[in-house]
Amino acid sequence: MKRPRRVMLIAGALVAIALLTTLATMATASSTAKPPIKVGVEMPNTGPLAVIGINEKNGIVLAARQINAKGGINGRKIALEILDDQSSPTNAVTNTTKLIADGSVAILGPNAGPLVAPSSAVAVRNNVLQFVGSASDVTGTTAGPLTFFWPPHLGIWSRAMACYMKATLHAKTVAGINSTDPAGLQTGKQFKTWAEKFGMQVVDSEAVDLTATDTSVQWTKIRQAHPDAVANMITGALAGTATKTARTLGVDAPMIGYQANAQPAVWKLGGTASEGAVISTTFSGTDPTAGQKTFARTFLKNYGTTPDTYNAFGYDWMNVLAYALKRIPNPTAKSGPAIAKILESKKIVGAMQTYRFGKYSSVNPQNSATHTAVGKNDVVFMTVKDGEFYHSAKQPTC
Amino acid sequence: MTPILAVSTVTLEQLAVSGLVIGCIYALAGLGFNAIFNATGIINFAQGDFLVLGGFFFYAGSATFHLPLIPAVLFSLVIVSAIGAFVQLAIVRPGRGSGHIGRGASLIGVSLLVTAVTADVWGVNPLPVREFTPGKPYFLGEVVITRQQVWIVGVTLVVVIALQLFFQRTTAGIAMRAASLNPDAARGVGVSVQRMALFAFILAAALGSIGGILITPLTSVSYNTGFALTIKGFTAAILGGLGSMYGAVVGGVTLGLIESLSAAYITSGYQQAVPMAVLILVFLLRPGGILGTSVSRV
Amino acid sequence: MLIVINACVTLGLTLLFGFAGQISLAQAAFMGVGAFAPAILAIKHGLSPWWGLPVGIVIATVVAVLIGAPVLRLEGLYLAMATTALNIVMVVVAEQLTAITGGPFGLAGLHPLSLFGWDLLNVSHFYYVVLFAFLLLYLLAHRLVHSPIGGMLAALRHDPRAAALAGVPVPVLKVKVFAISAAFSAVGGFFLAEYLLLASPEQYSIVQSLYFLLMVVVGGTRSLPGAVIGAAFVTVVPQLLPDLPREQQILFAASYLVIVVFVPDGLGGVISSIWKRVRASFAEPSSTAERSAGG
Numbered sequence: 001m002k003r004p005r006r007v008m009l010i011a012g013a014l015v016a017i018a019l020l021t022t023l024a025t026m027a028t029a030s031s032t033a034k035p036p037i038k039v040g041v042e043m044p045n046t047g048p049l050a051v052i053g054i055n056e057k058n059g060i061v062l063a064a065r066q067i068n069a070k071g072g073i074n075g076r077k078i079a080l081e082i083l084d085d086q087s088s089p090t091n092a093v094t095n096t097t098k099l100i101a102d103g104s105v106a107i108l109g110p111n112a113g114p115l116v117a118p119s120s121a122v123a124v125r126n127n128v129l130q131f132v133g134s135a136s137d138v139t140g141t142t143a144g145p146l147t148f149f150w151p152p153h154l155g156i157w158s159r160a161m162a163c164y165m166k167a168t169l170h171a172k173t174v175a176g177i178n179s180t181d182p183a184g185l186q187t188g189k190q191f192k193t194w195a196e197k198f199g200m201q202v203v204d205s206e207a208v209d210l211t212a213t214d215t216s217v218q219w220t221k222i223r224q225a226h227p228d229a230v231a232n233m234i235t236g237a238l239a240g241t242a243t244k245t246a247r248t249l250g251v252d253a254p255m256i257g258y259q260a261n262a263q264p265a266v267w268k269l270g271g272t273a274s275e276g277a278v279i280s281t282t283f284s285g286t287d288p289t290a291g292q293k294t295f296a297r298t299f300l301k302n303y304g305t306t307p308d309t310y311n312a313f314g315y316d317w318m319n320v321l322a323y324a325l326k327r328i329p330n331p332t333a334k335s336g337p338a339i340a341k342i343l344e345s346k347k348i349v350g351a352m353q354t355y356r357f358g359k360y361s362s363v364n365p366q367n368s369a370t371h372t373a374v375g376k377n378d379v380v381f382m383t384v385k386d387g388e389f390y391h392s393a394k395q396p397t398c
Numbered sequence: 399m400t401p402i403l404a405v406s407t408v409t410l411e412q413l414a415v416s417g418l419v420i421g422c423i424y425a426l427a428g429l430g431f432n433a434i435f436n437a438t439g440i441i442n443f444a445q446g447d448f449l450v451l452g453g454f455f456f457y458a459g460s461a462t463f464h465l466p467l468i469p470a471v472l473f474s475l476v477i478v479s480a481i482g483a484f485v486q487l488a489i490v491r492p493g494r495g496s497g498h499i500g501r502g503a504s505l506i507g508v509s510l511l512v513t514a515v516t517a518d519v520w521g522v523n524p525l526p527v528r529e530f531t532p533g534k535p536y537f538l539g540e541v542v543i544t545r546q547q548v549w550i551v552g553v554t555l556v557v558v559i560a561l562q563l564f565f566q567r568t569t570a571g572i573a574m575r576a577a578s579l580n581p582d583a584a585r586g587v588g589v590s591v592q593r594m595a596l597f598a599f600i601l602a603a604a605l606g607s608i609g610g611i612l613i614t615p616l617t618s619v620s621y622n623t624g625f626a627l628t629i630k631g632f633t634a635a636i637l638g639g640l641g642s643m644y645g646a647v648v649g650g651v652t653l654g655l656i657e658s659l660s661a662a663y664i665t666s667g668y669q670q671a672v673p674m675a676v677l678i679l680v681f682l683l684r685p686g687g688i689l690g691t692s693v694s695r696v
Numbered sequence: 697m698l699i700v701i702n703a704c705v706t707l708g709l710t711l712l713f714g715f716a717g718q719i720s721l722a723q724a725a726f727m728g729v730g731a732f733a734p735a736i737l738a739i740k741h742g743l744s745p746w747w748g749l750p751v752g753i754v755i756a757t758v759v760a761v762l763i764g765a766p767v768l769r770l771e772g773l774y775l776a777m778a779t780t781a782l783n784i785v786m787v788v789v790a791e792q793l794t795a796i797t798g799g800p801f802g803l804a805g806l807h808p809l810s811l812f813g814w815d816l817l818n819v820s821h822f823y824y825v826v827l828f829a830f831l832l833l834y835l836l837a838h839r840l841v842h843s844p845i846g847g848m849l850a851a852l853r854h855d856p857r858a859a860a861l862a863g864v865p866v867p868v869l870k871v872k873v874f875a876i877s878a879a880f881s882a883v884g885g886f887f888l889a890e891y892l893l894l895a896s897p898e899q900y901s902i903v904q905s906l907y908f909l910l911m912v913v914v915g916g917t918r919s920l921p922g923a924v925i926g927a928a929f930v931t932v933v934p935q936l937l938p939d940l941p942r943e944q945q946i947l948f949a950a951s952y953l954v955i956v957v958f959v960p961d962g963l964g965g966v967i968s969s970i971w972k973r974v975r976a977s978f979a980e981p982s983s984t985a986e987r988s989a990g991g
Contacts, residue, residue, distance in 0.1 A: 046514075218662075244616075
């Protein structure tokens with residue numbers, strides 16, 4: 001019959017026109033859409049260091065998503081390439097090499113001591129900008145003019161703990177307990193120095209291996225020394241369980257923690273024993289400042305938990321990088337020096353705080369006054385209440 | 399400054415307590431390890447992971463499902479024992495021809511799998527578990543003993559006595575001992591060596607889960623502590639004398655005391671090396687362990 | 697690249713564990729010796745890192761002989777534990793001697809190698825050098841296995857007491873193989889350190905030793921080509937799904953289990969049996985023809 005065939009012809013023509021139009025739109029769209037900006041993320045997402053890696057990664061991802069939702073950086077979306085080094089330094093190197101080969105404009109991470117040195121060596125060799133998170137003294141030779149450190153040098157935290165003890169608690173005698181990992185050992189040593197500088201006497205100093213299951217021995221010795229305050233410099237989960245042991249054994253002195261154990265999850269492990277402990281850190285998800293509220297709310301909505309300091313760091317890594325990238329006409333992998341210049345010259349307002357990086361010092365690349373995100377005035381003291389962090393009533397400065 | 403002697407006397411007693419307590423956990427790990435080794439000659443590289451699983455399922459029972467103490471303990475015990483049975487049936491038994499060490503290699507895989515799965519299911523943050531009976535600790539003079547610590551020592555004692563009765567008085571226990579001492583003779587009497595192997599795994603898993611349940615209130619449970627605990631289990635078993643039940647207990651407590659001592663007197667990272675150095679010494683001087691089981695040397 | 701480096705170590709362990717039947721969980725520690733040798737020599741003493749290769753091999757061999765002599769008299773689990781303890785102690789000591797080894801972070805910033813003007817920072821150039829070294833090692837291993845010593849190793853593996861009675865110098869042989877595998881590991885360590893330009897104690901921990909054991913098991917305990925296959929498997933599979941890190945770990949553990957349980961001769965064993973069948977079918981075409989003709 002003729003009618004159905006004609007209908008079919010018309011239908012076919014319409015479909016063809018629709019197809020062609022779509023194709024044309026797509027073609028023009030892709031030619032005008034700008035290529036994404038590649039940002040490499042190198043973190044431990046599995047293995048013993050995953051606790052920090054996953055948390056920071058989540059912060060980075062959230063920030064990138066938000067930036068892209070608002071149109072990206074000067075119209076270009078951020079494309080994250082996230083690699084997991086499985087807590088192994090070998091993989092940190094191969095991952096960093098791959099991220100650079102894939103054209104990353106900058107590398108975010110890694111963020112734990114043994115992973116930082118090898119990874120930063122690669123980035124420095126290739127002249128690519130990198131944010132690393134290593135609080136302990138990493139071999140200075142692997143940092144370069146394009147390496148930026150967050151969080152700050154351990155000296156800042158030990159100073160803060162000693163300051164709180166002196167200025168707020170008016171302590172005369174103090175004791176410290178630290179874990180035997182590099183961060184713990186260094187902080188323990190520096191705490192002693194700062195305590196004495198502030199005129200307090202260190203009556204006992206204990207060490208505990210992170211694989212230990214019982215800290216009674218150390219706390220017994222501390223109790224016998226009768227300190228006015230105790231610095232808890234145990235890294236990670238053990239800090240919380242050790243607090244419980246401490247209180248059970250009769251160590252009543254106020255307990256001060258720091259960034260390496262500054263997660264509410266850690267102190268929750270101590271249960272009621274953790275109440276009243278004071279932690280020197282930079283951020284609390286349950287008690288955010290006005291500027292931090294939006295971040296806390298968005299994070300809670302996206303991940304179902306209140307953010308902690310590591311989430312906040314990751315979030316701000318991305319935001320600070322984006323701030324710099326926006327001010328560069330055409331960011332590429334070679335934009336490192338331009339980004340560095342912006343970071344060094346401006347005060348950048350992030351979700352957590354305002355960042356002031358100093359100028360690079362080739363004499364002491366890891367000097368805490370240069371290329372470090374957080375300075376001694378950015379430390380905030382939080383008190384543990386109901387297992388969460390709240391800004392302490394007294395915020396001393398020394 | 400208090401006189402050194404006074405300080406060290408009190409500390410020594412506290413040292414003994416904490417060493418004993420953690421030693422009990424190591425003893426449980428060592429016992430479980432021995433059970434499998436005696437019945438099958440296999441090195442159980444996943445023993446520590448039974449402890450970890452015990453802790454995780456206890457957490458699930460008490461914190462997630464809000465079960466009271468005893469049901470939560472039973473919940474964990476039953477599930478982990480079932481996992482032990484599953485491991486033997488699905489993974490160890492089918493493995494052909496690889497010999498004892500080869501089967502041990504498959505258990506390495508189990509350990510990896512447990513680590514990966516627990517990290518996936520429960521996440522990477524450490525999880526708290528409340529004590530069995532919260533309350534004030536006991537004081538023996540200057541020495542403090544927490545309630546959980548009492549539980550640990552008490553339950554371990556009960557378990558050891560129960561094991562002793564099991565191996566001496568019950569048919570199953572006697573059969574297991576027979577199968578491990580002389581498999582051919584046992585087979586001749588009608589004992590199924592295969593089934594004994596299965597029982598051994600279930601027993602090891604059960605012992606491991608008890609250890610995990612006991613220690614978790616003190617240390618929280620986390621996905622990657624399995625391997626370290628496995629090594630402690632081996633060490634306990636060897637220190638005391640491999641294959642001997644009392645040896646595992648003696649070895650476990652000794653290991654605990656060694657760790658306590660190093661914690662008190664060594665303030666650097668060398669702490670970790672001390673138990674291993676002691677182990678090497680034992681190998682060189684008295685490989686049969688403290689109780690001196692016979693060791694073949696070629 | 698990493699596959700070849702790991703394969704050097706795996707080869708050594710295959711000789712020791714697969715052929716001689718002596719389990720060792722200290723391979724990573726010996727690898728570490730080979731890695732720190734060039735690092736310390738170059739960074740602390742200003743020598744060319746190439747010196748690290750012979751020095752590392754020598755130190756590893758000496759340590760292996762000194763420790764091996766007493767320890768190798770033990771068997772099975774005892775030997776496993778003794779080597780585990782050895783590895784742990786060596787790593788802890790390396791982490792504590794900060795002045796020498798750079799402490800737990802190790803020594804970064806190694807000097808890259810150059811060979812007759814060939815800059816080895818270039819990855820493909822480096823690859824050829826490592827490949828060459830590996831092939832040398834492989835030849836050595838192959839020669840060893842197919843020499844009379846190979847027969848002695850087999851006897852040792854099956855029944856050390858019977859072997860001793862048959863005149864095999866069992867203790868000496870054990871130490872020799874232990875030392876050879878330590879030397880192989882040191883070579884691997886040297887190249888790893890020079891590839892990453894880093895030597896850190898963390899990389900040579902007991903966990904890494906365990907991974908080498910996995911490589912041998914996957915590849916097939918008595919298969920030299922299996923050493924490469926096993927090394928490839930364990931190096932590559934955990935990196936297959938970069939977007940799903942946790943699933944990736946599960947995948948690795950599960951696939952490893954499948955191989956260990958269902959393929960007891962390892963992947964190398966599978967390939968060699970296929971190879972044998974292929975050769976057999978080529979060798980006797982007439983007989984197969986008759987059979988098929990006969991129906």
